[in-house]
Amino acid sequence: MMRRGLVALGALLPGAAMAQALSPEQRAEVLQLMRQTLREDPSILREAMAGLEQSEQAERATAQTRAIAQYSEALFRDAGDPVKGNPQGTVTLVEFFDARCGYCKQLHPATDQLLQRERDVRIVLKDLPILGPSSVVASRMLLAAQRQGQYVPLYDALMRLREEPGEAVLRREADRLRLDWARLRRDMEDPAIQARITRNLELARGLDIQGTPALIIGTTMVPGAINLAELQRLTAAQRG
Numbered sequence: 001m002m003r004r005g006l007v008a009l010g011a012l013l014p015g016a017a018m019a020q021a022l023s024p025e026q027r028a029e030v031l032q033l034m035r036q037t038l039r040e041d042p043s044i045l046r047e048a049m050a051g052l053e054q055s056e057q058a059e060r061a062t063a064q065t066r067a068i069a070q071y072s073e074a075l076f077r078d079a080g081d082p083v084k085g086n087p088q089g090t091v092t093l094v095e096f097f098d099a100r101c102g103y104c105k106q107l108h109p110a111t112d113q114l115l116q117r118e119r120d121v122r123i124v125l126k127d128l129p130i131l132g133p134s135s136v137v138a139s140r141m142l143l144a145a146q147r148q149g150q151y152v153p154l155y156d157a158l159m160r161l162r163e164e165p166g167e168a169v170l171r172r173e174a175d176r177l178r179l180d181w182a183r184l185r186r187d188m189e190d191p192a193i194q195a196r197i198t199r200n201l202e203l204a205r206g207l208d209i210q211g212t213p214a215l216i217i218g219t220t221m222v223p224g225a226i227n228l229a230e231l232q233r234l235t236a237a238q239r240g
């Protein structure tokens with residue numbers, strides 16, 4: 001009876017124009033029917049909200065797929081981007097990360113294992129320092145280390161780090177990797193490095209990335225840390 005009441009209500013109100021055509025008495029009757037139905041079966045409201053959320057998720061996924069296609073050149077084929085794994089790999093995974101992000105650190109062992117097991121994978125690394133000034137400093141240092149051929153070793157070191165990457169800690173990690181500290185500090189202030197970070201931030205906005213880590217493979221975006229099995233499923237799907 002309750003659901004039939006809602007069906008009848010849907011027939012009575014097929015659109016906003018019809019709702020506006022109702023008299024005050026009819027509108028009051030409709031509202032009373034809705035209140036009574038929801039009191040007797042609140043699950044109707046939960047089902048409606050779940051359906052709305054699913055619809056919004058589908059719309060967001062469709063928009064992201066379009067955005068990935070629109071920005072594919074910047075995502076997959078920017079020659080200036082650091083790459084981990086096989087530089088000539090046939091399967092590309094793009095990772096947006098923040099050097100201070102705990103979830104990025106959780107993801108790191110899984111991507112390492114993926115690269116050890118699947119030799120045709122390349123991971124494009126996109127610095128996305130969104131967690132404050134210390135994140136920006138770490139990203140600048142990473143991109144400066146790239147000029148000395150040490151981006152990936154420093155990236156791995158920062159992902160394994162379990163302390164705040166202040167200047168003393170960064171200096172320690174740079175020394176451990178035998179980086180030229182004076183050159184590193186000088187390059188960190190190069191406007192070209194800030195310009196690259198800015199491009200990554202703009203690209204993330206264009207893709208509606210809400211946080212880190214964010215992975216892109218093919219036309220799929222995966223937010224958050226995932227495990228090795230899921231990474232392997234995604235790479236297998238991309239090969240197929």
